[in-house]
Amino acid sequence: MKNICLKPHVVVVGSINMDFVVTAAKWPTPGETIVATSFNVFPGGKGANQAVASARAGAKVSFVGAVGADDLGQNALQNLEAHSINTKHVHVNEECNTGKALVTVVNGENSIIIDEGANGSLNEVNIEQLTALFTEADIVLMQNEIPFRTQEKVVEVCGEIGVPVVYNPAPARKLSRSFLEKVQYLTPNEHEHRAIFSTDEHMRQAFQQKVIQTKGKNGIDFWVNHDLRHIDSLKVTVVDTTGAGDTFNGVLATELARGYELEQAVMTANIAAALSVQKKGAQTGMPTETEIAKAVKQLK
Numbered sequence: 001m002k003n004i005c006l007k008p009h010v011v012v013v014g015s016i017n018m019d020f021v022v023t024a025a026k027w028p029t030p031g032e033t034i035v036a037t038s039f040n041v042f043p044g045g046k047g048a049n050q051a052v053a054s055a056r057a058g059a060k061v062s063f064v065g066a067v068g069a070d071d072l073g074q075n076a077l078q079n080l081e082a083h084s085i086n087t088k089h090v091h092v093n094e095e096c097n098t099g100k101a102l103v104t105v106v107n108g109e110n111s112i113i114i115d116e117g118a119n120g121s122l123n124e125v126n127i128e129q130l131t132a133l134f135t136e137a138d139i140v141l142m143q144n145e146i147p148f149r150t151q152e153k154v155v156e157v158c159g160e161i162g163v164p165v166v167y168n169p170a171p172a173r174k175l176s177r178s179f180l181e182k183v184q185y186l187t188p189n190e191h192e193h194r195a196i197f198s199t200d201e202h203m204r205q206a207f208q209q210k211v212i213q214t215k216g217k218n219g220i221d222f223w224v225n226h227d228l229r230h231i232d233s234l235k236v237t238v239v240d241t242t243g244a245g246d247t248f249n250g251v252l253a254t255e256l257a258r259g260y261e262l263e264q265a266v267m268t269a270n271i272a273a274a275l276s277v278q279k280k281g282a283q284t285g286m287p288t289e290t291e292i293a294k295a296v297k298q299l300k
Contacts, residue, residue, distance in 0.1 A: 013046015
């Protein structure tokens with residue numbers, strides 16, 4: 001194992017949303033109106049969520065993204081800054097609203113509709129101007145709630161300077177071979193894995209060594225030296241699964257940036273995700289570095 005860096009620098013490139021979360025006893029059918037059991041507004045967006053998870057896990061985090069020049073955008077930035085996340089590289093777009101997510105939670109499971117807002121305005125020029133920031137990073141973490149051309153520029157820049165990229169392909173989209181060649185870690189869930197590989201067995205075989213597949217209650221599959229490994233999910237009381245995947249990715253990136261081997265990083269991220277589902281809200285449920293360390297120690 002490499003020397004462990006206690007405060008690694010994680011650069012997160014991704015979305016910033018505000019989440020409008022309604023909890024109900026069941027899913028409404030088309031045309032049906034039902035009464036919610038609760039309603040809350042939380043800071044969200046996969047990028048922001050993963051940045052918060054990484055910061056809570058002990059990383060120095062810089063964020064690259066975009067918000068609108070509205071109250072929601074200001075609230076989102078203030079929330080990131082409250083977690084000691086560097087927002088200097090978040091573009092405030094005067095022509096867009098801040099992104100939003102409409103989240104419905106039923107029996108601990110969630111369904112989500114996204115309005116991308118300003119997230120769609122993050123472009124290649126923004127990324128080209130940040131080579132110095134990427135050079136300072138120990139790892140870069142990215143998701144799919146920003147334009148694909150922007151993502152391509154991120155992996156191009158990181159490839160040129162030798163900074164590893166953890167790529168969470170969520171929400172699912174088809175990906176090119178050339179793009180996947182430039183990322184070091186690919187973290188799909190089961191649906192995203194099918195979207196990427198189900199019609200191309202040759203591509204699946206070509207990139208399976210990079211895949212860390214999260215499978216919800218069925219655990220995690222990943223590869224170490226061409227051997228398929230599996231870690232079971234932890235048995236906990238589920239309150240809200242919103243943000244569990246983001247917690248996993250943020251903590252995984254932090255642990256890899258620290259210098260831990262893949263298996264140890266996956267195990268720690270799995271524990272952190274289990275802690276997160278025991279509380280409400282995407283970011284509010286994310287565990288701290290101390291909470292993660294305590295849980296890891298208890299499970300040894």
